[in-house]
Amino acid sequence: MTDQVVAGVPRRESSLLRTVRGLALIRESAVGMIGLSLVLFWVLVAIFAPLLAPFPPNQTGLPLSPPGAVGLEGNVYWLGTDQLGRDTLSRIIYGSRQVLLYAPLATLCAYLVGIPMGLAAGYRRGLTDDILSFISNVILSFPVLVLYIIIIATIGASGSNIVIAVTFASAPGIMRIVRGLVLDLRNREYVFAAETRGESPWRIMLVEILPNARGPLIVDACLRLGYVVITIGTLGFLGLGLPPPDPDWGGMVSELRSFAIINPLLAVFPCIAISSLVLGFNLLADGLREVSLRD
Amino acid sequence: MLIFMFRRFGTMVLTMVVVSILVFLLLEINVESVAIKVLGPYTSVEQRNLWLERNGYFDPAILRYLRWLGNFVIGDFGSSVRFKVPVSDVLWPRLANTGILGGIALFLASLIGLTLGVIAGMREGGPRDRGVSVSAILTTSVPEFASATFLLSFFVFHLGWLPGTSGMADGFDLRQLVLPVMVLVIYDWGYIARMTRASMAEVMTTHYIRTAVLKGLPYGQVIRRHAMRNALIAPFTVIMLQINWLLSGVIVVEVAFGYKGFGALLYEASLNQDIYLIEACAMVAVFVAVMTQTLADVGYTYLNPRIRFS
Amino acid sequence: MGSQDHSYDGPILECRDLCISYFTRAGEIPAVIDFNMTLNQGGSIGLVGESGCGKSTVAMAIMRYLGGNGAIVRGQVLYKGRDMASLSEEELRQLRGNEIAMVYQEPMAALNPSMTLGRQLMEVPLCHEKISEAEARKRAMQILADVNLPDPERVMAAYPHQISGGQQQRVVIAMALLSNPSLLLLDEPTTALDVTVEAGIIELIGQIAKKFSTSMVYISHNLGLILETCDRVNVMYSGVVVESGTVTEVFDQMRHPYTKGLFGCIPLPGADKSARPLVPIRGQLPLPHQRPPGCYFAPRCDFFKQGLCDLEDLHMTSVPNQPGHDVRCRRWQEIDWSTYKPVGVGVGEVQAGEVVLSLNKMKKYYEITDNSIAAMIRGKRVRYVKANESISLEARASETVAIVGESGCGKSTFAKVLMGLETATDGEVMFNGKDISQEQVQKRSADQVGSMQMIFQNPFDTLNPSHSVGSQLARVIRKFGVETDGDKIEQRVMELLDLVKLPRDFARRRPRQLSGGQKQRVGIARAFAGNPSTVVADEPVSALDVSVQAAVTGLLMDIQKTYRTTLIFISHDLSLVRYLADRVVVMYLGRIVEQGTTDEVFAPPYHPYTEALLSAVPIADTSVERTRIILEGNLPSVTNPPSGCVFNTRCQRKIGAICETEVPPIFEPSEGHRIACHLSREEMLAMKPVISLAATPESPAAE
């Protein structure tokens, strides 16, 4: 598609603008706004982590201090410390960087793989669809965590491997959703119109069909982001996540849990952190769905 | 209908075969690492080669795969490296334990999810709907390990009502099941409820509900006979598919509470690189998942007269 | 039955100054304003109007079923003198389905898909009367026989999807009649059905009215149906009644400019097209929140007078000497209809040019694999759906060829083959001297593709909601290489918008901001963007309101004339076809049963199917008389068509065994007029016209 802009005839960029304007409707949903604020809160925390955190994430101090305890240099451990004396608050703040880096990255990769698969399956149907659907069914028939454990056990635990594993495990689900949307949209008359003027299949898929599927996909992406955050946390909790010593919310929970007898509150804080972020994504998705249904 | 079932089961077998290939490729294709995992990292190259030779690992991959698959089908999963016993000896009791935990959790989650979902969907946008929807979002946003931590610190450490681990060291103890079940239900009921709600809300806007109301049927009858019958077809599938999710959740919960189940077994196996045990667990997990999916599909077709009679 | 009050002999239903509004985020939207209506026992009132005029809202208000956001803001609905608003939920429930029953527009949607029809029927008496299951069953069976459904036993056990649309509607009617209601509300009961099926349902409704002496409110957008079913009519426009009276008063001596305009828009199959041209109403229906002050019809009215028509407080005034004939217009007394000669849609003769498109024995079969066990045993798993069988026809430059038929007749498949979305199974499709029957659209040259374009049916679907009107048109221009330079393309887009009489700034608009008629105009512009020599129009106006239909049709005809384009006009609407086609091709189950010039096809000798089709079209003209032919049975399935003559299962003139065994020969009463039927020459020539003008055109009640 040529990108020259015809004067007076608005082109693709306004489509993007419209999406943004559509997203701005979220203002009208209270639930959506709460979700958005939670997500934004964590994004800001991640960006300004060095300014906000009272300690470097891996600096050791008084081990297992209770929340509010005063450290050796007179610093306050607002949320306590772990068994190595690292400040929980600082680690939570720095941990948000990990999550907010890998979760969107992994989700993005999954979409980049899943969308073309879904488009092809839904638009071409026939054998293409059969093969792609079968592949995705096979992958989806693994309980997710089992799949992650096998993959991580094979390729090892690291940030990029988490991205790979998430992409592998989520792309089929995305494909299914896209496929369903395409199956519906491909029977629209404007698609026939494009076909009768001999447009190429990929142009039809990308220009005629995909833009009309964006609403449900954006909602799905929010939900999926939340779920990927849970996954990364869970893998961390099981010790299959990001390798130490960098802070990782799931990993922190599993470490602090062992000392619950000493102070059960210690492990609760990273749990609150992760839950609030997931909640943010889920509420955002719900709000977006609500406003998108309105007209 | 019969043809459909045959075909569905055919697909199921095919899926299992492909899954087995996948598992085989992931875990067994590199013979060197198999040897390391089985014999340990501190063995010499000669030792490993000898072992590999003896166990036919230098045969062509296809032959090895077929032999491996054959053993699987007859239930010979090999020996666990860690437990030093045949895999099946540890696997089946563990699976039974998980069955108890998962069964109770699924039952409760479905019960709560369906009931609240129907109530919420009856009047879309009403106060009950908002209430149920928001609490469903709230609870499904808490990862299992987080809710396990929350419940633990509250019920075990704060109130001291329940035991903190569920190892069942002194025999079966119902009290030890409470927390694991609670965690699973908290995470799962929301999905079922939201699905049911969406389905119910959609049915409530259909014209046949209007017909039923304008026939003069009492509201209760409209809901029970006309709405629920149609609205519960979709959640049925969701519940069956939930088993797949449950199998994931079970791993976390069992690890968190030290419950001696299947999930914890897979987890230990993977930590210890216990390759045969991982294979067996994976295959069994997928088998359960595929089986329930097949049942869900068959059930769906049966419940939906539009498909059943065409 | 029920708890009917036998002592009451006032009107069954009265609406007094009824105002109904919907409350949305955007505020209160008045849907119905100042609605008055009195329905006497045994009477029938038609509510007629275009979409959005509030007619269905009235029905729902009568049932007190307005949903969560609708409410009666003023006025009353009185059922047998009792205010419906004063009833308790329980009393209301007792009334619904028992005394007031309803028939809906889409029977498939109105029936519960997962419950047997028998159950759904039996529920009605079971919940309103204290009777046993067996009794209820007996009643249901009886009523199914009353609505002329063959084999009630089978219908009782069936699920909705297992019976045809016409049968479903009969079941819905049966359900409504089960407790012998005093009032029956029919909301567009035949709109979703084919014409020949519709004719059967209308006949049934007539019978019911007699047999059960039920009072009826009949809602429709089709004036012809109102004429056949009702004795009084309320014409509605944008939430208000603009004219009401007896059917003959309103149909023969209409007073309101809108009523007049509405009649001018509807094509009548009996009328001479040059004597009575289609007259479009300009503009479009106002959206509820954009209604003008005073008369809502003002922006579209030729008699609008400033300072008078835009005053508030417009009320109904009575026509002298015609009690009950009311008009909502300030100037109706002043208007002299005899001097009013609006410009109609041009139907000037055109000189047909050379043959552009010619099909020779074109066939399109679809393969379906039968997976039933029986088919596997017989080894005949692959069956063919003969979507198009031996289609032969010709179309010339600047000629309009209409393809007419009901659903499943194969007209859409025909269009797909022409456009290259499907390839023909056999035969030739010669287009500009080249056989394109085997060429998929991607294999055709840009020139070929550009010279055959299509206009689609559904205005809400025809434009891509994600792109602006201008960019969609520009794409076509660029794709067909009409222009390549950016400025020239923009220039061309503007020209196209001028061509379809849309403002130029529409180029920037999104399809969402356009009305149905406007979208359809853009669709036409898009089809003509590549300067095509042939345009295939698939039901281009059937989804539009009548008042808009005529304008869009006229526009299409004008453009076609200017460019000498060949127009293949696919339609189910015989009356419309009569107005615009030069040649007509009638299809049934994938075969052509008759073709010829428009005059030939609309006059005897007919193919029996054409005859039935013509007789089934409801005509909104009291002076027209027509023979009624109600076809028996359902449309057979395309997958399993009858042998011999495909029409033999429903033919009213069937001769006998020969029709079932042998494919009928072509009878050619005149050169080019071809009828596929076994009837003898004599029988053919002895046929009488189906539609004729009654002797005295002004006499009321022609039937």
Ligand code: SF4
């Ligand atoms: S009131 Fe005026 S604008 Fe309205 S219909 Fe009558 S003449 Fe036309």
Ligand code: SF4
């Ligand atoms: S061939 Fe026979 S069945 Fe067919 S239309 Fe003619 S008379 Fe009717």
